[in-house]
Amino acid sequence: MFGLCKNSEGVFKYEFRRQLLASMCITIITFCHGFGLGWFSVILAKLQSPAQTELDFVINVEEGSWIGGLSSLGGGCGNIVYGILVDLIGRKASIYCLAVPYIISWILVYFARSVEYLYVSRFLAGVTGGGTYVIIPIFIGEIAEPKIRGRLTALFSLTLNSGIFCGYIITARIRYHLIPIVGVVMTLIYVLFQIFFPETPMFLLQRGRNDRAKESLKFYRNYAPTTKESAIEFERAYQKLKSDVTSHQANTNTVTWHDFCNKRAMIAFGNGLVLMWLNVFCGAYAILYYTSSIFVAARTELHPDTNTIIVGLVQVSGVYTATILVDRFGRRPLLIFSCAATGVGMAIFGLYGYLLTNTSVDLSSVSAWLPLVNVCLIMFVANSGLIPIPFVLLVELMPPKIRAKSAAVCLVLFNIIGFLLMKMFPITLMAFGLYLPMWFFAVTSVLGLIYIVVFIKETNGMSLNKVEA
Numbered sequence: 001m002f003g004l005c006k007n008s009e010g011v012f013k014y015e016f017r018r019q020l021l022a023s024m025c026i027t028i029i030t031f032c033h034g035f036g037l038g039w040f041s042v043i044l045a046k047l048q049s050p051a052q053t054e055l056d057f058v059i060n061v062e063e064g065s066w067i068g069g070l071s072s073l074g075g076g077c078g079n080i081v082y083g084i085l086v087d088l089i090g091r092k093a094s095i096y097c098l099a100v101p102y103i104i105s106w107i108l109v110y111f112a113r114s115v116e117y118l119y120v121s122r123f124l125a126g127v128t129g130g131g132t133y134v135i136i137p138i139f140i141g142e143i144a145e146p147k148i149r150g151r152l153t154a155l156f157s158l159t160l161n162s163g164i165f166c167g168y169i170i171t172a173r174i175r176y177h178l179i180p181i182v183g184v185v186m187t188l189i190y191v192l193f194q195i196f197f198p199e200t201p202m203f204l205l206q207r208g209r210n211d212r213a214k215e216s217l218k219f220y221r222n223y224a225p226t227t228k229e230s231a232i233e234f235e236r237a238y239q240k241l242k243s244d245v246t247s248h249q250a251n252t253n254t255v256t257w258h259d260f261c262n263k264r265a266m267i268a269f270g271n272g273l274v275l276m277w278l279n280v281f282c283g284a285y286a287i288l289y290y291t292s293s294i295f296v297a298a299r300t301e302l303h304p305d306t307n308t309i310i311v312g313l314v315q316v317s318g319v320y321t322a323t324i325l326v327d328r329f330g331r332r333p334l335l336i337f338s339c340a341a342t343g344v345g346m347a348i349f350g351l352y353g354y355l356l357t358n359t360s361v362d363l364s365s366v367s368a369w370l371p372l373v374n375v376c377l378i379m380f381v382a383n384s385g386l387i388p389i390p391f392v393l394l395v396e397l398m399p400p401k402i403r404a405k406s407a408a409v410c411l412v413l414f415n416i417i418g419f420l421l422m423k424m425f426p427i428t429l430m431a432f433g434l435y436l437p438m439w440f441f442a443v444t445s446v447l448g449l450i451y452i453v454v455f456i457k458e459t460n461g462m463s464l465n466k467v468e469a
Contacts, residue, residue, distance in 0.1 A: 038167020074126020283441030318383030338385025353434025
């Protein structure tokens, strides 16, 4: 699946298999989070309709915007809380903790008696989502070898979008109160699978547990002593990792303001902020959260739920494309292509929206297919680069000494920006129609394209300790 590699250098190579398996199991929680996002995208329009809601209350546009926005605020809290926990109690314990707020969020959905239940539910789901952005890149980065790190990290977006797709399908087909049960069961499966994987060797070395660290490295490298040469090679790899951790600890123990204010750190931090801004305001997240509402505004002839499911499938295809290409062609080319194509798609969608609401042009001949095809194009190209790759680069571009702290700040700002988008988009959509937000997203994509061409450097294949901003 991930290979496209005739020389057996893909993620299915023998020594990479446990790294792949561990990455797949930890990203189950990302699938669960995506499932919740897909559920919200479909259920929102139904909860706003007195004829379709299965609850005892109906929510309005303002309340719906708060439900969407609170997920991003929860994400910011999750960035902070899990950013502290991941170093305080370890990667493995933090992985288990991701499940707690998410299970509670589904319980609140099941027993919802007013919109406030949904507010708290989406906030807690956001806490878990924010935690995944902190913990999963760190965990995968610490167990994966450089030549497959990009592909394994891209599993994050692949499972997220697969979950969204399943959320679209299931929510459109089964009753409201069955969805929370599915969400809780999937989360419990995630917890069960984590039992089989040890703590990362890097964290164990940081805590001075050298014997356990060596066993962990053997596990994730799928090491079995067959020859003297292989034993020597493994010992060399272990000693190098140990040396890197010791050097890293010596550096991080003496972090000062100068480490954040020097030229390299400022450039890396600036790049991180721009990538987070571009990730949010390219518009893909607005389409992801409010897919059904957008198709209602576009006045398509197909049922909004059918359009939503088709878009979900395209999202998965786009992220899969990024997953298999990110280590073959690099991060930068995919970002450049994704920015350019997303900008074109958003400009076309904005033009369609303007003609639809501000002119008397007859669009009946294209309304059945153009909005769907255009949204599919946008989501495919955005998920091929703009959605997954900024989070890979966020870890890779930061100087090792301040990587965790700087990445955490960028992720908190990402969720604050995301809150503004989720809160304002449905209100803007209702007030102005499609054209204004879509043209804004198009301009953002074009500006992002210029920035990437000028300032973002390639990091493909580099050690995390060797990348220069």
